[in-house]
Amino acid sequence: MRDLFDVIVIGGGAAGFMSAIQAGKRGRKVIILERSKKFGEKIRISGGGRCNFTNLYTNKSNFISENPNFVISALSQYSNQDFIGLVKQHNIHFHEKTLGQLFCDESSKLIINMLIEELKKAGVILRNEVNIHEVFKEGGLFNVNIGVETLKSKSVVVATGGLSIPKMGATNFGYKLAKKFGIKIVDTNPALVPLTFNDTLLSKCKELSGLSLDALISLGKESFREGMLFTHRGLSGPSILQISSYWKLGDNISINLAPNLDTYSFLVERKKSTPKQYISNVMAEKIPKRLSLSICSEIGINGIISDYSNKVLEQLSEQINKWIVHPNGSEGYRTAEVTLGGIDTNELSSKTMMVKKHPGLYFVGELVDVTGHLGGHNFQWAWSSGFVAGVNA
Ligand SMILES: Cc1cc2nc3c(=O)[nH]c(=O)nc-3n(C[C@H](O)[C@H](O)[C@H](O)COP(=O)(O)OP(=O)(O)OC[C@H]3O[C@@H](n4cnc5c(N)ncnc54)[C@H](O)[C@@H]3O)c2cc1C
Incomplete structure (x- = not known):
């Protein structure tokens, strides 16, 4: 027995x-x-x-x-x-x-x-x-x-x-x-796994590796507002892990890098009130400086804010409030x-x-x-x- x-x-x-x-x-x-x-x-x-x-x-x-x-x-x-x-x-x-x-x-x-x-x-x-x-x-x-x-x-x-x-x-x-x-x-x-990206976005992630910020990440009806982290492999942090449980190959995800900010209105207002300030410095008041520099250089805007049309400001705002990324996979069961x-x-x-x-x-x-x-x-x-x-x- x-x-x-x-x-x-x-x-x-x-x-x-x-x-x-x-x-x-x-x-x-x-x-x-x-x-x-x-x-x-x-x-x-x-x-x-x-x-x-x-x-x-x-x-x-x-x-x-x-x-x-x-x-x-x-x-x-x-x-x-x-x-x-x-x-x-x-x-x-x-x-x-x-x-x-x-x-x-x-x-x-x-x-x-x-x-x-x-x-x-x-x-x-x-x-x-x-x-x-x-x-x-x-x-x-x-x-x-x-x-x-x-x-x-x-x-x-x-x-x-x-x-x-x-x-x-x-x-x-x-x-x-x-x-x-x-x-x-x-x-x-x-699930609850970091997401990976193709070469272009991967090199941006590598460049910004270690940088974390509060972000709102959305996919369909689901959205999570928590920390997000750039890593040398892609994107991680709680908000990315959360959305990864809903993500399927082929899906895009939308990232709001400044969830409390209407970036376009902010930039238009600053174009009037501080026209001589560098645009990347203006943005660096709201998002980490490295990230601001990276986004501005990606769009090719390095000058003072009054140099840019509202259309360009709108383009920059989209990159901040509605950055669309296309993961090519995840780190898998390993992590x-x-x-x-x-x-x-x-x-x-x-x-x-x-x-x-x-x-x-x-x-x-x-x-x-x-x-x-x-x-x-x-x-x-x-x-x-x-x-x-x-x-x-
Ligand atoms: C890095 C990490 C951090 C986490 N942090 C958290 C957290 O803070 N909060 C949270 O809620 N969740 C967290 N989780 C998730 C959580 O650990 C799991 O959801 C939870 O442990 C599941 O419990 P379980 O008993 O079902 O499985 P497990 O805890 O995985 O237990 C399964 C057990 O079965 C054993 N086993 C497997 N195969 C066999 C076999 N053939 N014969 C006999 N035994 C076997 C395994 O060795 C293991 O001991 C984390 C997970 C990871 C990987």
Whole structure:
């Protein structure tokens, strides 16, 4: 009976931890099987080492999924306030950085330690460096073949995460398992990822590398106003990462480099009030000087503002308030924070995360076709979806 469990959780990350804690608290015999040496590695590196563990304003509008209502049940069964309560219970100090994003004051390791402590309290067995060969169902039980032995259980929770950052242990295990059980998958793509550009724009990005500013980025109905960063590979920063989750090859994006400014009216007024000032210096009052110089030289305007017709001022304004760029790709899974798409939510019960046609089999976290905006929403989804599976498995 040593190899018989009530619940086997595959994947020792955020969602797997939460499932195991809840199942263990219910007195279930639970084991977590983790492929890597260390548990919770993505938690450790998250939020620049301070883990943006949730968001004060998480709600269904912060998630991308083919079924936008799918998240409602899990988020209401285990909310951001529930996780904040747990963090407070463990005396972990945190702060709101911006836009409701909650970060640890000290280190993301405190969140991992907190979860490990909860796992121990719940009696969960943790096993690392496990290589899972096969999962199949036989005689009403799931069999998980780990080479040296085959573990059996009534329930299996698959929490192996998405495809991003393969060097940290990301695998396609969960997707392959889903296919084996005949479960549909929504196409996957890197998301929350820097965007790349062709030669002309790339050289501008390289020239401005390191420069960041507040920008409003729009694509169709979606727009995000947060920081934007020029890098030697293209464009990055929170606003670009956010829009990347909506971007598809062929789409243009529109960038407002001075969201608080009607640039054309400003320039026309300054042409009257300070006609002898260099146009790039006038613009440098509103956007970083390097950027102003770069845009002015691109249009070929290096003189004083009164030298230029209103038509030229309009052209410059467009470059600032409505700069249209055409990404040629993204940095891909190598740097993406998350994976868009995944297990089709039509296959799952939103109340329990159980596969409708395979009782006892659950998929949770990033594996599922639910992708959060930047800002702590992805972890909240991992906690919430993991919780409901753990309460039912
Ligand atoms: C650099 C970076 C920073 C991020 N920062 C934030 C942030 O601050 N806030 C936020 O909300 N989100 C953040 N995210 C996203 C967040 O980390 C993920 O959405 C979240 O970790 C998903 O949880 P999960 O449990 O589904 O998957 P993971 O945390 O990826 O856990 C999956 C686990 O399964 C294991 N595994 C994989 N294959 C197998 C296998 N075959 N057998 C056994 N185990 C396996 C993996 O090793 C891993 O431990 C960040 C992501 C990255 C890459």
